[in-house]
Amino acid sequence: MSTFEIQKRTLSQVTVIEIFGELDAHTAPKLEEEFQQLIRQKNVQIIVNGSGLEYISSAGLGVFMAYIEDIRSHGGDIKISNLKPKVYNVFDLLGFPTLYDILDTENDALEQFQDNT
Amino acid sequence: MPTKIVTTLTEHTSRFRASTDALGEIRKFVSGQARQYGFGEEDIDDIRLAVDEACTNIIKHAYEWRDDKYIYIRIAMHNNEMLVSIYDNGKSFDAGRYSVPALQDQLDQKKRGGYGIYLIRKLMDKVEYRKQRSRNEIRMTKKR
Numbered sequence: 001m002s003t004f005e006i007q008k009r010t011l012s013q014v015t016v017i018e019i020f021g022e023l024d025a026h027t028a029p030k031l032e033e034e035f036q037q038l039i040r041q042k043n044v045q046i047i048v049n050g051s052g053l054e055y056i057s058s059a060g061l062g063v064f065m066a067y068i069e070d071i072r073s074h075g076g077d078i079k080i081s082n083l084k085p086k087v088y089n090v091f092d093l094l095g096f097p098t099l100y101d102i103l104d105t106e107n108d109a110l111e112q113f114q115d116n117t
Numbered sequence: 118m119p120t121k122i123v124t125t126l127t128e129h130t131s132r133f134r135a136s137t138d139a140l141g142e143i144r145k146f147v148s149g150q151a152r153q154y155g156f157g158e159e160d161i162d163d164i165r166l167a168v169d170e171a172c173t174n175i176i177k178h179a180y181e182w183r184d185d186k187y188i189y190i191r192i193a194m195h196n197n198e199m200l201v202s203i204y205d206n207g208k209s210f211d212a213g214r215y216s217v218p219a220l221q222d223q224l225d226q227k228k229r230g231g232y233g234i235y236l237i238r239k240l241m242d243k244v245e246y247r248k249q250r251s252r253n254e255i256r257m258t259k260k261r
Binding site: 001002003022024025026055057058059061062063065066067068069070086089090093094095096098099 | 137138140141142144159162165166169170173176177220221223224225227228229230232233235236239
């Protein structure tokens with residue numbers, strides 16, 4: 001069975017979601033619930049730290065696609081950081097780097113939020 | 118657990134339940150075979166993702182989430198190429214009608230699907246679809 005875990009923390013107005021394991025069609029609903037909850041709570045400045053993410057399929061990328069417009073329409077964003085090269089490659093294959101901020105480190109992502117406020 | 122159907126020196130067939138539960142096991146099976154055949158890590162990543170995408174499509178579209186159905190995966194090594202055939206008995210897929218959705222359009226419409234086939238074609242060297250009576254096959258090839 002695919003394993004996937006989420007840890008959440010707050011860093012000056014920004015919610016950091018650290019994700020671990022494999023994000024596929026089986027585990028994608030967990031991340032989906034997390035985004036839905038953050039939108040309900042109006043916590044829409046989100047960094048997804050993918051340092052522990054070992055694998056992603058298009059079902060996992062689909063979750064990022066489905067919620068980004070809602071989050072941006074609430075004045076927020078999803079910024080993605082710390083991806084392993086093999087995981088970044090999958091984001092890249094679908095053209096994510098042109099439409100999402102994908103940063104090397106969580107700090108770079110945080111600075112981008114701070115620059116925009 | 119997968120049911121092993123055929124194992125010879127160069128060919129392995131296993132059966133998996135058509136459930137997203139099984140995707141982890143499916144990825145382990147294909148990566149293990151690719152590693153045994155001497156593929157490098159990048160190629161193994163490609164094969165693993167392509168097979169996951171194909172099986173996810175079968176679970177969602179061919180079987181429409183009915184997890185009492187099965188997916189059969191046959192892997193063979195032939196002339197320095199790995200052949201992966203994935204079979205199902207569900208609704209067949211018309212590859213001729215597929216076009217890659219533009220990412221911006223998908224975001225605007227809050228849509229998320231439609232990239233599995235695109236990824237499979239990007240990651241593998243050759244992809245073919247066959248249909249024999251009620252059985253569908255997607256056959257993919259990766260050169261070593």
